[in-house]
Amino acid sequence: MVELKRNYKIGKRRFGKINWLGSYTLYKKETLRFLIVFGQTVLGPVVTAILFLLVISLAIGPSKGIVLGVPFIEFLAPGLIAMQVVQQSFSHTSSSILIGKMMGNIVDIVGSPLSALEITTSLILAATTRALTISALSVIIFSFFLEIKIISYFYFFIYLFLTSFILGSAGLIAGLWAEKFDHMSTITNFFIVPLSFLSGTFYSIERLPTFLQKLSFFNPFFHMIDGFRFAFIGQNDGSIKFGLSYLFILFIISWFCAWFLWNKGYKIKS
DSSP, X not given: OHHHHXXXXXXXXXXXXXXXXXXXXXXXXXXXHHHHTHIIIIIHHHHHHHHHHHHHHHHHGGGGOEETTEEHHHHHHHHHHHHHXXXXXXXXXXXXXXXXXXXXXXXXXXXXXXXXXHHHHHHHHHHHHHHHHHHHHHHHHHTTTSOOOOSOHHHHHHHHHHHHHHHHHHHHHHHHHOSXXXXXXXXXXXXXXXXXXXXXXXXXGGGSOHHHHHHHTTOHHHHHHHHHHHHHHSOOSSOHHHHHHHHHHHHHHHHHHHHHHHHHTTTTOO
């Protein structure tokens, strides 16, 4: 007993500065959570993107012509993939936290030997993994009936990471705030979905009035989708340099806010 007390003091961290095993275990648990229901969490968004692509291409036909130097259908495809990344990254962490709170099993995470930074990072990285899986599968399937290819893997992965990480952080924050599914639906229906559709997914902002073009530059979803599209077609509406800087700032702010709220036990600790 004396030896036990000397080696394991209450409140003293025994895993070093970073609990790598615990962090990986939580990340693995969250990754398996969406892989187990692969059809719902991965195939569903991919099929949705394909349906959008087919319906819009059939409705507009060849009359749309060239957009940013490429056929409209090739302009549209990367935007649809990016839109699914945005929505599914947010959905992953928000549903994980909200369901955990409602079912009462969030105490398993709260009571684990992990710091707030380790918990939030593991949860968000799982959302990033889900986004990467959806993106990779979408590109593979789209390539069967479209001339779609990634011309810059650097911009593809950097925008994919920043986008999914920011939305994963936002989803975690929303999950902490929400107390029931109605609250989450409010955020999704009035913020996530509208900003996704108003971000240049289906059109080039060159078609907008000057005032709305300038306003679009304040929409983070526009820079996410614009940069993602640049990785595929090498053309963009905005500024890659400004977009990356803007998203990097949001990356830091969203990660900090997620960590701060979890560390304070916002709506998860009495």
